[in-house]
Amino acid sequence: MSDETGLATVLLAMFAGAIRVSTPFLFVSLGETLTEKSGRINLGLEGTLVFGAMSGYAISYHTGSPWLGVLVAGFAGSLFGALHGFLCKLQKVNDIAIGIALMLFGTGLAFFFGKAYIQPQAPRLPSISFGAWSDTPAVRQALEINPLFLLGVVLALVLWWALRNTRWGLVVRTTGDSAPAALALGIDVNRVRLLSTMAGGFCAGIGGSFLSLYYPGSWTEGLSSGQGLMAVALVIFARWNPLYCFAAALLFGAAGALGPALQSIGISRGYHFFNAAPYIMTLLIMIASVSPRRSLKGAPGELSITK
Template identity: 65%
Template sequence: MEMTSLGWTVLPLAILAGAIRVSTPFIFVSLGESITEKSGRINLGLEGNLVLGAMSAYAVSFLSGSPWAGVLAAGAVGMLFGTLHGLLCSVRRVNDTAIGISLMVLGTGLAFFWGKPFIEPKAPSLPTIPLGFWTDIPQVQSALDVNVLFFVGVALAFVLRIFFNRTGWGLMLRTVGDSEDAARSLGFPVLKVRILATSVGGFLAGVGGSFLSLSYPGSWSEGLSSGQGIMAVALVIFARWDPVRALWASLLFGGAGAIGPALQGMGITGFYYLFNAAPYVLTLAIMIASTSRVQTFTDAPGELSLHR
């Protein structure tokens, strides 16, 4: 998108528009992981859900002609992998981290294998809402074309905060995540809650993947995700397991990822790859800042700190 004719005043708008686009997959994956970790379980396999969801969405959209059918397919595939993760981790002495990494490799491998026929074809894309209707400048109109899934993710963040803090189901989920013994004493079905939470988390990760292939960048390729599923786990820790904070953190990550393309649109191509590394640098900084030998997270689900 050419920005030079409009001057430097367009740079903040370009970064904002890029932040919205780049952050949308982060929003869905981080909200899904928030649900999973609230139950006391961590899913490092979300990268596999994301990539396989992106491939499934693109394939179904191409074959059916409906991008929304692709979104549902991506969510279904993500839920399948989430359920598999939940079932495997319910076996005694099975490590969540090892299972997550194994399913990440399996998901990406299946996506690459089954997705080869869909690299070249063009599938229908998800619709956008033209928030730039008030201007005649094409660049601004393009920047303010916002995908519907972004608004769904924003609304979902606030709904989940209410769910966690104001509902009986949310209380049960948090109790299971904080203390398995307390949850069992109250009669809560611990394993069922965790399996369901992991399934829902996988569903949202799959939906996040559908945005990658059906909106931005809007195609299917093997390098589509760039590790966003893994970065979302760090994002959840940074957000202190709060859905609304995860929303703002996703926008922060999205803004970091949008700096490089925005500057390139202004004609600044030097250090382009350095600016593209900003999200990864931010992830590393967050992980370092979140590590302390003397202070622990008082708001972290208690069961996450247990080693079985």
């Protein structure tokens, strides 16, 4: 294999892998962006992601409809968001502590109910082929795009536009920046934050269903590998901007696809190190983000981490 062919193969594999790996990051980070824009942080999205993966897989297995599984996974995520929102509005309750508790609760619940679905094969989500024009199998495979990725791209654009240009977006941003100002305007702060957290949970649940119903495409207890927590770091890196979340998700996805891409051309030395690239990137991003000048630039004023 020539150097040019090997490079092309790696780049093509990274392109395809970036799209696959980035999809859960995209949905979870967009959901967390909306939640944090309302002034609440939800560290329980890892548990929501895992439970969404389990519930979506179970529904797909029993009904034969993976799209119904995606929908149920979203609603399951909304229930976790509603629980988080309800608990956080209680007096003297810290949303970060509640998030950690719900992360453990969600993963434990998923592991308990998911034992029966580790071996059975559920119907998987289909993909859309954009490579029919090519005679090269690698190109056709790389251009097999799942509709959820396309939906995530549209969601990022809509969320970015809505937060900037609609009354609803103004209400969410005002609530997140200053609760007293929102109350003075007659805005029900708890209601806005509850609905935003539920919407964020819905997105995280959909991200989890992608993991179990498309890539990797099965239910196992180690399915998430911390992607829910990494997505929270991604939101900080993206400065609470949905469009930057999309770009950052692709960057994380490309980092996650680096190891398999190199293995596809026979480079296996350091494979596990390259598989750790997303975690290393998360660590570097968090270190870079604690700069005294840039640490929380763009952060909603009501977040617990800003006080």
